[in-house]
Amino acid sequence: xxQFAIAExxxxxxxxxxxxxxxxxxxxxxxxxxxxxxxxxxxHFYHRFLPGGFLGVDIFFVLSGFLIxxxxxxxxxxKCSISLRNFYIRRALRLMPALLALVLxxxxxxxIFLSGNSAGKTYQGIWLALSYVSNxxxxxxxxxxxxxxxxxxxxxxxxxxxxxxxxxxxLVLRSGISRRGLLYVLTLSVAGxxxxxxxxxxxxxxxxxxxxxxxxxxxxxxxxCLIAILLxxxxxPKNRKFEFCIKLFAAVAFVFLAFMALRSxxxxxxxxQAMLFTIIPLSAAVILLVLIKWPPRTAVRxxxxxxxxxxxxxxxGLYLWHWPVRWFVYGRQTLPTSIAQLxxxxxxxxxLTTLSYYFIEKxxxxxxxxxx
Numbered sequence: 001x002x003q004f005a006i007a008e009x010x011x012x013x014x015x016x017x018x019x020x021x022x023x024x025x026x027x028x029x030x031x032x033x034x035x036x037x038x039x040x041x042x043x044h045f046y047h048r049f050l051p052g053g054f055l056g057v058d059i060f061f062v063l064s065g066f067l068i069x070x071x072x073x074x075x076x077x078x079k080c081s082i083s084l085r086n087f088y089i090r091r092a093l094r095l096m097p098a099l100l101a102l103v104l105x106x107x108x109x110x111x112i113f114l115s116g117n118s119a120g121k122t123y124q125g126i127w128l129a130l131s132y133v134s135n136x137x138x139x140x141x142x143x144x145x146x147x148x149x150x151x152x153x154x155x156x157x158x159x160x161x162x163x164x165x166x167x168x169x170x171l172v173l174r175s176g177i178s179r180r181g182l183l184y185v186l187t188l189s190v191a192g193x194x195x196x197x198x199x200x201x202x203x204x205x206x207x208x209x210x211x212x213x214x215x216x217x218x219x220x221x222x223x224x225c226l227i228a229i230l231l232x233x234x235x236x237p238k239n240r241k242f243e244f245c246i247k248l249f250a251a252v253a254f255v256f257l258a259f260m261a262l263r264s265x266x267x268x269x270x271x272x273q274a275m276l277f278t279i280i281p282l283s284a285a286v287i288l289l290v291l292i293k294w295p296p297r298t299a300v301r302x303x304x305x306x307x308x309x310x311x312x313x314x315x316x317g318l319y320l321w322h323w324p325v326r327w328f329v330y331g332r333q334t335l336p337t338s339i340a341q342l343x344x345x346x347x348x349x350x351x352l353t354t355l356s357y358y359f360i361e362k363x364x365x366x367x368x369x370x371x372x
Contacts, residue, residue: 021070021073021074021228021231021232021234022074023067023070023071023074023292026291026292027303027304027309028291028295028299028300028303028304029063029067029288029291029303029312030303030308030309030312030313031302031303031304031305031308031309031312032059032063032287032288032291032303032312033060033063033311033312033313033315034308034309034310034311034312034315035056035059035303035308035312036056036057036059036060036063036315037056037060037311037312037315037318037319038056038311039053039054039055039056039059039261040053040054040056040057040319040322041053041318041322041349043056044151044322044323044326045322045326045336045342045345045346046335046336046342047334047335048335050261050262051262051263051264051265052260052261052262052263052264052265053261054266055257055260055261055264055280056261057154058220058277058280058281058284059257059281059284060154061154061157061158061217061220061221061224061281062220062221062223062224062227062281062284062285062288063224063284063288064158064161064221064224065161065165065220065221065222065223065224065225065226065227065228066224066225066227066228066285066288067224067228068161068162068165068166068224068225069165069169069224069225069228069229070228070231070232072087072166072169072170073169073228073229073232076170076173081170082166082169082170082173083371084166084167084170085371086371086372087162087166088162089371090368090371090372091162093364093365093367093368093371094316094361094364094365094368095155095159095316097360097361097364098316098317098320098356098360098361099129099130099152099155099320101356101360102149102320102321102324102356103126103129103130103149106122106125106126106148106149106324107122107123107126109122110122110123121146121147121148122147122148122149124143124147125147125148125149125150125152126149128143128147128149128150128152129149129152129155131156132155132156132159132160133156133160134150134152134153134156135153135154135156135157135212135213135214136156136212136213136214138150138153138208138212139208139209139211139212139213140209141206141208145212147327148323148324148327148328149323149324150323151319151320151323152320153212156214157214157217157221158221160214161214161218161221165221165225172185179229179232179233180233180235182229183226183229183230183233186222186225186226186229187226189218189222190219190222190223190226190278193215193216193218193219193222193278194219194275194278196215196216197210197216197219197272197277198272198273198275200216201269201272201273207266207267207269207272210272210277211266217277219277219278219281220277220278220280220281223278223281223282223284223285224281224285224288226285227285227288227289227292230289231289231292231293236293243294246286246289246290246294247290247294247296249286250286250287250289250290253282253283253284253286253287254283254287256279256283257280257283257284257287260276260280264276291303313357314353314354314356314357316361317352317353317356317357317361318349318350318353320353320356321349321352321353321356322345322349322353325345325348325349325352326345326349329341329344329345329348330345
């Protein structure tokens with residue numbers, strides 16, 4: 001999921017010195033993030049109910065690409081430059097404290113209470129998570145994602161994106177390429193990922209190769225970047241007919257995503273054969289675009305529902321903690337053996353997430369304004 005290194009809400013600092021799209025903080029995006037993490041959460045705790053809940057990670061990828069690109073463009077508009085140093089410090093303050101706290105707790109837990117294979121899997125998960133290349137090791141079967149931190153493969157993809165994209169974007173903007181030109185380049189890049197993934201599949205690549213690797217999952221992140229550039233360029237017709245059509249398209253996209261969440265599984269070949277792994281983030285992107293550009297009152301009101309917004313704000317910690325909790329509470333089982341076991345796992349996940357957010361994440365988030 002995404003984040004998961006999850007991008008925090010964008011908060012603009014100071015007046016704009018150049019015209020352009022200004023994101024600001026929008027609670028409905030936290031609500032959308034909340035839906036994304038709940039899809040993953042329910043999928044992992046009771047996959048029979050939401051076999052396709054893993055698609056919440058793709059929504060997170062789209063959100064991350066969009067939010068990060070919007071922030072970088074806003075910085076460029078203000079200063080005609082992008083500080084890579086400040087960007088990486090902000091990312092570290094957002095992501096590292098919670099992850100380090102998690103691996104410390106798991107390491108101590110394994111040392112005191114575990115032994116043999118269980119302890120070994122925990123230690124393996126820790127170094128894989130901290131390496132930020134675990135997704136590649138899983139993709140080529142050099143390691144197994146069956147460990148208490150296996151879920152951090154998506155964090156690895158996002159960290160690699162955070163490392164490369166700001167540098168690429170700064171070089172592109174410095175070169176003088178227009179944002180419309182960048183829009184075309186991103187569109188071609190998304191199409192290139194689709195063709196490349198199809199080629200790998202035809203050459204016999206495994207599902208794990210296609211699912212975990214950064215090169216075959218880059219389209220979701222790039223689509224998020226594309227939405228940010230689209231809003232900056234604003235090429236949309238200013239008429240009600242177009243607005244009605246795009247809102248109708250977003251409604252269809254919502255129904256499609258709901259259907260996929262209820263019916264698909266990550267090992268379905270059709271996801272890779274029929275371009276669905278690109279259509280899914282495109283659907284999320286259309287919904288995101290409508291929420292930003294033509295926000296429907298009912299949808300915005302629903303997404304601003306306070307508990308959902310809170311879930312979105314703590315989603316990074318919830319993503320980190322829920323998988324190791326499930327791992328140790330469920331044991332070898334993929335489903336809970338009782339309602340009590342399910343409730344215990346849910347309660348423990350939320351409790352640890354709350355502690356992580358208020359006592360670890362928020363104190364470090366307060367430091368971020370120094371590097372804005």
